[in-house]
Amino acid sequence: MSGTRRPVGSAERRAARQTVTISFAGFNRAWAAWIGDRLERRGLRVVYLRWDAPPEVPLVDLLRGLSLAEGRVLILVSDWYFKLGPRTHEEWNAALGEVVAPDPSRFAAVSVTTAAIPAAAAVLAPADLVNIGPDEAERRLAERLDLPDAPPQDPADGRRAPRFPSAMPEVWGNVPRRNTRFTGREPLLNDAYHLLHGSEPGAGVLALYGMSGVGKTQLAAEYVYRFSSEYDVVWWINAEKRVSYRRQLAELAPKLGLSTGAEYGERLRAVRDALRRGEPFSRWLLILDGADDPDQIWDLVPTGPGHVLITSRNPQWGEHNSQLMQVPVYARDESVAFIRRRAPRLSEPDADQLAEALEDLPLLLDQTAGWLNDSDLSVEDYIALLEGGIDQDVVKVSADFPVAFQTAWSILLNKLRETVPESVDLLRLCTFFAPGFVPVRLLKDMPHDDLPEQLTGLLEDPLLWNRAINQLRQYSVVRLESHEATGEPGSASGESLYLHRMVHQIVRNDMPEPERREFIEVVRRALASADPGRATDTRLWDTYAELVPHLKHADVLKSQDTKVQRLVLNCLRYMYFAGEFSSGVKLGERALRAWRTTLGEHHPRIWELTYHYANLLRSSGDYERTEALERQAADHLRDERGDRDLDYLRAVNGLGADLWGLGRYDEALEIYQWLYPTYRDLLGEEDSRTLNALNNLGFGHRLLGHYQQALEIDEKTLESRRRLLKARHPWALMSEISYAIGLRLLGRYTEAESIQSKNVRECRLVLGSDNPQTLRSEHNLALCRLRVGDRAAAGALLTRVLERYERKLGDRHAETLAAAVSQSCFAREHGDIDQARETSESIIARYESLLIAGHPFIAGARANHALILRSVGEREHAHVLVEQALAEMTAAVGENHPYTLGCAINASALRNLVGDTEAAAELSRQTITRATETLGATHPLTLSARVAHAADLRGLRDIQQAEKVEQGALADLESTLGKQHVHTISARSRNRPYWDFEPQAT
Template sequence: MPGTRKQVGATGVQTVTISFAGFNRAWAAWIGDRLERRGVTVVQQRWDPPVEVPLEESLRDLTLARGRVLVILSDWYFQLGPRSHEEWNRALREVVAPEPDRFVAVSVTTSALPGATSVFGAADLTNVGADEAERRLLARLGLPVDPLPETTAARPGPRFPSDTPEVWGGVPRRNTRFTGREELLSSAYRALQDAGSGAGVVTLHGMSGVGKTQLAAEYVYRFGSEYDVVWWVPADRRALYRQKLAELAPELGLSTGAEYGERLRAVRDSLRRGDPHSHWLLVLDGADEPEQIWDLVPTGPGHVLITSRNPEWGEHNSNLVEVPVYSRDESVAFIRRRAPRLTQSESDLLADALEDLPLLLDQTAGWLNDSDMSVDEYIELLEGGIDQDVVKVSADFPLAFQTAWSILLNKLKDTVPQSVDLLRLCTFFAPGSIPVRLLKEMPSGELPEQLSGLMNDPLLWNKAIGQLRQYSVVRLESHESIIDEPSSGESLYLHRMVHQIVSKDMPERDRQEFIEVVRRALAAADPGRPTDTRLWPAYAEITPHLKWADVLLSTDPAVHTLVLNCLRYMYLSGEYRAGIKLGERAMRAWRELLGENHPRVWDLSYHYANLLRAVGDYAATEAIERAAVNHLRAERGEHDLEHLRASGGLAADLRGLGRYDEALEISGWILAAYQELLGEQDSRTLNAQNNLAISLRLLGRYEESLELNRRTLESRRQLLRPRHNWTLYSEINYATDLRLLGRYNEAESLQAQSARVHRLVMGTDNPQTLRAEHNLALCHYRSGDRTKARALFTRVLERCERVLGEGDPLTMMFAASQSCFAREHADIDQAREISEKVVSGYVDMLGEAHPYVAGTRANHALVLRNVGEREHAHVLIEGALADMTQAVGENHPWTLGCAINTSALRNLVGDPESAAALTETTVTRATEVLGRTHPLTLSARIAHAADLRGVRDRQRAEKIESEALGDLVTTLGAQHVHTVSARSRNRPYWDFEPPII
């Protein structure tokens, strides 16, 4: 360095202005931080010279800055404009060379740069570590390179840009032609940085084709060095989103098993706690339906970036950044970089014709650059060649899109025709992420001649994909690390605009052949065991594509099996709404295709009824199952396995409708038939045994239900995996019976362990997991641990409302419990509001005569009692007692519970004699049905003692109370909440719990 050059920092604090292209913001941030630690004042100035201003003038503007100008040299710096290397060489010689004291530089690229950049004497920061890069930077600026004081050096700062995040997955390759969008990137960055912990969510929203995904990818590359974890997740479908998020678990080093639910829970917990990494960035791409996934957006110290066409994300605690089409300057700059042969005026004309839509500009300019067609000729085609009858596109598509695509397709056909075949195959998958590897993995023997070469020749396959990528028709997707190349064509991303236009522009002959290929590929990918939770990620990947492959019109038995297995998966995984839609469409299609009484139609009706039953439509399912039972019995006989399966469904419908005696009768002979046909240990026999136990429980025969569930649980543990979802279901049933019999400690111990395993294996939001946690909350409550019960009741209800909706049977069951708890230990206003909704919901779903309506009205009467509406409460409870007696009989535990509450209200309205008479008969019946020391019988005995005091029969009251207290101590313990409450002469009450059917 010449001796006359004044060293920065040699005399006091100096200033350095860093000139950088927006692509290199991470380098600018790191360099600025290194210099500021040394006492240098740093000014950041993004380099983006207007194309209409001479390059020399823009460079001279840099000399107006204070201090020296540090230029970060990269490909990006010289591509802005765009300018030729000749222009750059001329400008550098004229402006930079004469002022060597003002300009210094560092180089962060190994690419060839304009020759005159040698005037900078740039320090090379490539292929070195952070310490050496800092030493070279300081030496180039003439600053001391001595180590900093330990406190200054230890201060956290930006990550060294060459150090990629420790965890990186799914991010698309960087678009080297990315243009503009600086304000949007800055807005998103500021919004995330300014958000508090747990609130760092930004949504990039805008119309299709506007470049939201490209903008998110550029954000990742621009700012990714500030994170320890960067994970990109397709979020257009809930099931796929959960699967891809679960794949983060091993990357975070989390100790989990292979189960999908366990991994998902571990990932969400790790991100929430910020352990092992607090600086994480999660990108949710294509999240167009916030209602589907908003409850799964992680919270914690990291950041979430969402791309979506839907601005409703603003209602879910997300900052919104709207992504418009390009400004005209951005369009022109982009086109000129994409198609260097076009002039500025030609680029302007093209941008105007294509309405500045980035996706269309990218595809069109790409092939125009390789074509000898002039822009004027192309625009003439656009304006005059649209056949409105050929293609209809959505309102948010530019009118020119269909014609632009017909031109591009012709170009593809002329060069690599197989690329068009591959593209057309892709349209029989759902738009977005397309698992084309399924095509390559399918057996090759039955491929049409037109496709056999493409599918069997790896070179031709790669050539077709390369051609589509060249014109930005598709992009490769990979969850490999940033360095590794993915295997070619594992998964492709196809924009929905492209998907629609290609689908419409397809010869009918190709449509018929190609759709069969995709159907067979999906059928070949069917794992075959939808009950195995470990295979759910595979089903989550397959199910979104069924609609697009029109699988319901296939006559292939393998495709039929695929549909039935997917319906079973949707039922078990809790994807009820999607399953019902598929089942409804399948019923219509298969009846027409196969005939009303085809065996596949009866198979289908079984799975469809399961899904409808899960959402409480018992009247519809009874009609479906009864038709199946009648037909199969007439055609095949009573002991046919399909008839028995349909009969089991009918028994479940009858349970849902409150017709428990009928359900018990059917359940009993089904079990006997299975035992005779298949033996005691077949899984179908165990299912029937499980269902018989449910019928017994609904009739209040808890001891018998417990014994059956104990045997079923033991057998399932031996026959199936201990973590199989049916084994876990038996654990819920057995723990429920223990709790209903007053064996609270045993129930709580079993259910706590089972709930943990449910969360690991099936995921936190699976309906069965929610049932397990709800039963655990009830166990905590009955054991007297109100703090744990309160938290779990609230969490389970909130999750169920998000996942299944307020009107779902499971949600209403949980809401009933929450209302009862809130009535006694929380907010009476909340209890009343929830209780009114529950009663109304059950009336709408089940009708006035159902026992659930009577039971929840009995609960509501207690709420009214607590707010002082005694007369209203009394009328309501008397009606509930009469309705419950009519529905299930006078000796059912639910009726006895209603009677305990009714006697309390009779006392409050001044009728102590009838109250005492009622509890006396209730004690007698409860002792006969449940035994002397059952919790319900003990409650009736304590209540009867109170009623006797009310009619001044103190001697009998004392005797009955003393005996009941002794039994409470023996049964539950002296310090149990029920015992303590009875000793304090708090009158007991009974809560109705709507059970699982």
């Protein structure tokens, strides 16, 4: 019963106004938050009441219920407020006239829209807040609520005010346009907000997961618009592939105002550091769209004070420090409301019937309702078609989808053909790119010579192009996105279309074979035309990162076009330098199979492909397989072309690296001792191929323990590469790492640490913090710091490096294992001995499964483990194991190799410990002799042998000789390392030295 209210006196009205209830549509939440904040800063109590209008409840009853809210009711007038239900304007006019008109003082309103609203809304006398600044908006708000003209006060808790809704965040990038037909999902949006804002700093990661077509991306986009006023940075990233994810994250650097150069890795590192620190912005939001494979990118998800919102079909994000929220299909009332908004001509029963037939899947509801609204076809007739009226032999696209999508899409494609046939051509072209973001600008940028006739007009006529895109957008087949140019070489700019993977699959399967052949060739040419041609230039890695995901869908490996084949080779080279080994190996394997079939076993391009594939395969640690591949290539090329052919020399160069991985160091050195002068004679000293051979010659000497020779070669290579290439070229930086390692292995620790510190900074800038070369640089820096005595810094860096190696390359990669060896040795002396033991046992097991029997790395890992057993009191076990390691290492690399000498130092200590003092002293004496011959009398390893021998002599009661040996060793330690060096201090305290095996990963 309606009745009338008694007049409200002025005193009562002032008291009631101490509380304001804000009634708003969820779509306008940003306005509600800003208005509520301004009112609270004026001392008012604010209650937020999201307007919900269930269609089964009469509108008059809903408004009467609203009138019972606390204090004065402030309605945020917008077209969305009146659309909920949905209700007609006539219904609203009647309800407003019945409930609000008799008591207008109970309600107040502000307008946040320029769209048409019911005429009766005038009774609310809304103050217009649109198209004005925040100061004027606040003045109008206060005036509408009869608030005193007093400046707002900052809250006691110091919280930051929400941003004025029409003001964009400081940084805004790649976010899809807001879907003005977005419907429902209110509980999901609210839960997402509370999960993210209620998380601890550094843990604000939420994954929205569900099947394809369920609306995960639309939900994430609506979250962005609804809550963007609480963020200073909003950045949307296509996260389907690691390479594209890294590129788009790096593009954020200039937007954050970070001072970086053009190098790809520098920008990527700077962005992650800035987000982690929360500088210059702590309120940031990243959206990782389409992240269906957590293993590809989870290690690159930023941490810090901001939030990360992920959309994925994969619930395994819950295993990677992410909160999970499942996105279901629409509830039926949401489906009905959405359909009626999308297709106003359909009645509520029609909408319900259609929703049931399409099982409430948002994507299909959107597309179907869109064209049904323009069609004379009834819902009943359409459902009959779905049930088999067009094609009785309908198959489902996926077990995930219970609806016969192929039939629904046949209907929609027929509609597109009837209206703008070029839109179907464009859509079919898009399916030869990867699903998701399709860089259609590549089609417009490519040369248009010899295009199929039906595509010439589409790609050359801007009006026809725009008409085709608009037709696809009208039926929600694609979404149009724009990307800004960064102004850097190779940066992506222009427009992209977003094509859902389900649409991609159906359209591609529906294509006639003649068009398939023509269209795929066009896309291949577009990709080849976009190839920058310089895969080692880090400034161009963004472009390669964008191209790589599309190679598979364009089926480029079947192309006979030499430009397309060159693109494949350049992408493989990029993946090698960028450290994308696993993906590169898969592409290389497919390419080798395909090209051997189409080009023949011995085509010249096969040898170039073999080179790139072998590099990636070797970098993945599969040395036996790579050695067989390279040897086969080398043998054939030598027989066919002779031993001065450049392809043959390149194959031999790779073969030497394979032999390193197999522990066959002598054979490898022989190869490079022949290969370097051969290259020099053919190409000259300054050719990059000559320098690569020289670099490998130096590394071959280092693996055999010829440290001084290796250092001299590394220095020469470094200087030449700097002259020929540039100081920050990846190869020049690698030579600098080699040079610093050489200095460290010769005991020149301070010099090594200084050079390596500089190199780490530059590798991070140029290559990125997670590039394998950067990790190798940091690993050596940690060992340098350990040798100069900075144990705390060394330990922390070793831990970080190992964690990142495991994420990047896996725990069975050679580089990862080398870092694990170092970390285990450090933990033995300065950390958790139980952890060290567990890690050491795991290292031995992994080496035994990966490497051939008798490999020096296995022997070295056992030598390290023996020291752990000694530390936990298992002396006899340790003694047996170290003797085994010494014998195996001697067999593997010879008795004078530094690895063997180190094992001998440890073995003499264990012999002494178990009471075999004479054998210990004899072994340490022999070790001094061999180390002096190999490394010199003052090398750290020789000095360790001398200190150890003094301890053995004391055990034999030969005190006088022990003193003499000890004093000589101490004097040399002081002169080479300094009186206060940790090794000198330890020797002076008569702590017996031990040797840590350090694998030189190839």
